[in-house]
Amino acid sequence: MSATDCIFCKIAAGEIPAKFAYQDDEIIAFHDIRPKAPVHLLVVPRVHIESLNDIRPSDGQLLSNMLMLLPKLALEHGLKNGFRTICNNGPDGGQEVNHLHFHILGGGGRLPGF
DSSP states (O other), X not given: OOGGGOHHHHHHTTSSOOOEXXXXXXXXXXXXXXXXXXXXXXXXXXXXXXXXXXXXXXXXXXXXXXXXXXXXXXXHTTOTTOOEEEOOOSGGGTOOSSSOOEEEEEOSSOOOOO
């Protein structure tokens, strides 16, 4: 998939509307349109990286910034007692959009186990 066909790239470019929770020059975060928990955010790099399999050493600072953002966003959305972070990778890992992203899920009590 190319960046021109990617729904997350289109959201980052403002071509598709989303309910944003955060934006900066390298990362966007928005509410999932099919939430699996009361709070369900997607944290996405603006640059098109298909999956964890496609990260490079030069992506290290971006990934660090994304990971550092996760607890900040969770707290801002009221997840004081904890949250779940998921990064699905590839078709067998449940990745539905071929653009690297992290899910933040929580709220409404304890999430079910795996």
